[in-house]
Amino acid sequence: MGVTQRNVLLLVCAGLFGCKSPNDMVLQPNLESGSGGARTPAAGAAAGGGATPAPGSGSGADAGRGGGSTPAAASGTGGSSVGQPSAGKGGAPASAGTGGAGTGGTPAAGSGGASASGTGGTSGEGGSGGMSGQGGSGGMAGEGGTANMAQDADCDFNGIWIAKQVTVSEALTLPQSSNNWYYLEFKQNGTNVEVSKHFDCGIEVRGSATVTVSKSTLMALLSHNVQTGRKATLKKEGGKCVFEAARFWSIRGADEARFVPNATRDSTDNIDQLARTKPLPTRTMSDGAIDTENDGKLGVAFQVTGIATGTRNAVQRDWTRWFTESGFEITPSTDWKSDLKIRADFDNEESVLDPADGLLTSGSNPSATAKHILRLRFLGRDKSDPRVSPIVKAADVDTCFAIQDALKVEEL
Numbered sequence: 001m002g003v004t005q006r007n008v009l010l011l012v013c014a015g016l017f018g019c020k021s022p023n024d025m026v027l028q029p030n031l032e033s034g035s036g037g038a039r040t041p042a043a044g045a046a047a048g049g050g051a052t053p054a055p056g057s058g059s060g061a062d063a064g065r066g067g068g069s070t071p072a073a074a075s076g077t078g079g080s081s082v083g084q085p086s087a088g089k090g091g092a093p094a095s096a097g098t099g100g101a102g103t104g105g106t107p108a109a110g111s112g113g114a115s116a117s118g119t120g121g122t123s124g125e126g127g128s129g130g131m132s133g134q135g136g137s138g139g140m141a142g143e144g145g146t147a148n149m150a151q152d153a154d155c156d157f158n159g160i161w162i163a164k165q166v167t168v169s170e171a172l173t174l175p176q177s178s179n180n181w182y183y184l185e186f187k188q189n190g191t192n193v194e195v196s197k198h199f200d201c202g203i204e205v206r207g208s209a210t211v212t213v214s215k216s217t218l219m220a221l222l223s224h225n226v227q228t229g230r231k232a233t234l235k236k237e238g239g240k241c242v243f244e245a246a247r248f249w250s251i252r253g254a255d256e257a258r259f260v261p262n263a264t265r266d267s268t269d270n271i272d273q274l275a276r277t278k279p280l281p282t283r284t285m286s287d288g289a290i291d292t293e294n295d296g297k298l299g300v301a302f303q304v305t306g307i308a309t310g311t312r313n314a315v316q317r318d319w320t321r322w323f324t325e326s327g328f329e330i331t332p333s334t335d336w337k338s339d340l341k342i343r344a345d346f347d348n349e350e351s352v353l354d355p356a357d358g359l360l361t362s363g364s365n366p367s368a369t370a371k372h373i374l375r376l377r378f379l380g381r382d383k384s385d386p387r388v389s390p391i392v393k394a395a396d397v398d399t400c401f402a403i404q405d406a407l408k409v410e411e412l
Contacts, residue, residue, distance in 0.1 A: 260317075
């Protein structure tokens with residue numbers, strides 16, 4: 001597809017129309033184990049100088065910052081050591097005289113900061129040694145040098161993933177399959193899993209009509225409905241890994257904070273309940289709707305071809321849930337070389353703002369018999385994995401294109 005005309009696929013509510021179905025610009029994966037460190041804990045260097053260098057390293061990648069609170073402030077040569085951070089004696093950043101080159105930690109040893117040089121004196125406080133860094137074993141960066149460790153090594157979701165949710169709705173008495181793409185990073189401690197980074201990567205609806213969105217729409221939506229903080233569990237039961245994610249509510253084409261049911265977006269309210277207490281904007285009462293693409297029309301613009309053709313501007317609200325059930329088990333693995341297929345569920349609603357009538361205003365409902373799914377593909381524990389670079393690009397919108405190409409559109 002061309003760059004300007006390519007069908008970029010927004011996460012619509014998983015239906016063709018008026019749905020009862022589911023769900024800055026440059027963001028890089030945040031799973032590396034420090035700026036220069038290895039994924040496993042590495043020794044950093046304290047900012048020493050003058051007197052004997054003091055030990056100063058965290059267990060992870062950010063160890064070894066220079067004295068005087070910034071890497072360039074240390075004087076003398078720092079000693080490399082392993083242990084908890086401690087203050088090292090070194091030249092004060094402003095002391096007179098020329099000192100040796102100070103290092104904030106050898107990058108090859110896994111320090112978070114780059115080597116720093118500075119002018120030093122003969123003595124004085126050199127600042128604290130290596131900071132506790134992000135890093136540690138288990139692949140995922142941990143806070144304060146604490147690794148994120150799964151309870152079972154072969155039921156470990158720590159790392160970078162891409163995903164495609166496929167759901168089925170009934171519209172105009174015909175089934176419509178909605179493909180919704182995601183970029184995801186998970187962190188896991190024990191059996192507790194949390195989404196640590198996410199953005200939606202579009203939708204394509206296939207059936208009696210095809211629904212897509214423009215590149216400008218996808219770019220506008222990238223910063224919305226971010227699932228960071230979404231909670232889940234992953235545990236081993238009966239020789240299988242069992243995954244269960246909390247609900248997540250999304251709003252498109254309207255003020256998110258105003259129309260989600262609760263701040264954590266995990267409410268178990270149903271759509272009908274919420275429609276009564278927080279009704280979506282309508283064509284005649286549009287307060288709360290937003291012009292997503294700055295095209296002069298409120299709502300999100302969906303491009304429709306097939307049984308009906310045209311642009312449909314709408315506001316949408318939905319929830320999605322992911323879980324394991326019989327027939328969709330997860331086989332344990334330490335590296336997830338094969339795609340995972342688990343179950344998905346959803347519900348949603350839509351308010352069409354434009355046009356006022358015709359087939360483009362037709363509604364849809366989730367299929368009562370379809371087995372909606374989520375396909376998950378593991379790319380690696382951090383961005384050093386060679387599986388990451390073909391997918392993860394400098395711009396999130398390009399990452400989304402790569403995800404769409406890697407996880408082809410399908411119909412259930």
